[in-house]
Amino acid sequence: MSALRILVPVKRVIDYAVKPRVNKAQTGVETAGVKHSMNPFDELSVEESVRIREKKSAPGGVEDICVISAGPTKAQDVLRTAMAMGADRAIHVETKPDDDLEPLTVAKLLKAAAEQQKSNLVILGKQSIDDDANQTGQMLAGLLGWPQATQASKVEFGEGDVVSVTREVDGGVETVRAKLPMIITTDLRLNEPRYASLPNIMKAKKKPLEKKTLADFGITGEKRLKVLKVTEPPPRQGGGKVEDVDGLISKLKELGAI
């Protein structure tokens, strides 16, 4: 089996525990001074890559784990976190602060990066928790012409570059098999990401971080979508309480639900 050269795209997003607020102009959410961290699904990708190496689950071994992120300078924070978790090196594609990249642009960028880095496995989060697009992995597979296994809950390696991926689907689990090179996107039950230990945080400071621009990959950040308006969800109305089943039925009848 070929040695794995894994590319792991990671994104810096507003921390999952933070309650986001829509900005005054209603063009997006407020980001200034708000706590950011690595997209949780990308943490799963980093963790899985590191585990494949640690558990020696791939017969050909893991030659390289490269993390890549496109974003403002601050995106380097999540790259350092990924390296503290065990990635070998990082590529930061610097974009302007307001440059919101669409999934297709990101997929094109990752295609160029995967080719440049001679990657044979790309592990991505199934989606990022900021725009929830769930498109990049699939688009990347299409652009590269590689097989894809999305929403992975288990990844296993066999002889002859064969990879089996278990996916959670409606009503059960589905196991698919494909050959390298391929795309995997991660889902919640794949693993439990580790916390970076202090010695590894210190080591990560010394790992190589390459700085690039979109132009280095021959990409222009052209936009196909225009955000018209972002608004808060309407406040939820409190529910009513009923005494018993009869009360519930009469209430439902009253509302015309049954």
Added chain:
Amino acid sequence: MFTPNGAPSRQRDGQAHRAFATSAPRPLMATAGFTETQLTVRDAVKQVCSGFPSTYWREHDQQAQDPTEFHAALAKDGWLGIALPEELGGAGLGISEATIMMQTITESGAGMAGAQSIHANVYATQPLARFGTRTQLERTIPNIISGKWRVCFGVTEPDAGLDTLRLSTTATRQPDGSYRVTGKKIWITCAQVASKMILLARTTPREEAQKPSSEGLSLFCIDLDRSHPGLEMRRIAKMGGRAVDANEVFFDDYPVPADALVGAEGQGFKVILHGMNAERCLLAGEALGLGYAALGRAATYARERTVFQRPIGMNQGIAHPLADAYMRLEAAKHATYHAARLYDASKMDRTIRMDEVGVACNSAKYLAAEAAFTACERAVLTHGGMGYAVEFDVERWFRECLVPRIAPVSREMILNYISEKVLELPRSY
């Protein structure tokens, strides 16, 4: 924007649970001015602490049960070695980073109990790392960093509190070069769970010492063998931080091998002086964390608690004391991290005077402890009756916030020190 399955959970120590969209978009404490390393430490330590929610600390406080799992979790990820040299497995960072680590711990809700469960491992190991022999270090430090051994610090005595030079626990040299220790120590935190004690004891009687003010004391790194005759300890029932044991420790002809001596015989006081300013910074950080935690709770409660059909925080009688407490904490924060920065810089920069560092570290400890007390007291009062209930945590932090006011040096002694060293006023004692 957030899906119900939006984030993976991390099960650590059976406590972890990830909640959704709960925290305010901005933290209470302003973080401008902190270095990237400090902020990384803050984030990473916060993650470890997130596995230990308030319920964990409430229970351990009520049952006076050691937070063993918490110490182990920090040790597992290398945090105990934050300020120890890299060649011994530490991270080689400074007191600035160790201080923000301690602040993050207390601020997480762990309070002083969380901080005290590891405090001595971080701080009392400093003189050891600096003055210990190669063999001593290789034998002890890696085991302390890995959490295999816990450490306590044995300086204070019932008859020599702040007057450290008067301490009377004696280590008598035997013909074979080993020592026998006799005497009592008090307020020894974690003695029940520690395997090692950094002990300050008299090796030359006070009358015979050349310079009684500083010589005659020696530092040892000794084994605490609780089954050995000649070593007894008694737990002290106390006001706060009940999860962590504090003890009276009695030595009676307790044997200590020759190679337990750290640094030269008779130089013990100079050796520990080295760590005292560092400890003031750590304590200041711990106080700040406690203050911000309490203030955060108080503000949340004041926003949510409705009386007379409006949130109580709308009353300026509630709001203003909290706003005032915030400014006190922020000011103390600047004093604290200024002191820590100065302490770290003084290691490289010989133009920084030691008394300058001492003044900064003592001021920081004083200001942070007072600011924390103000914040904790007002947090209890903001909660009204509920502030008195264990379930709301602020009473626990209030009980604990007396510690940084009292230890490791009283407010009055700091005022004396500033009067003497800065204002050049005559000493009263």
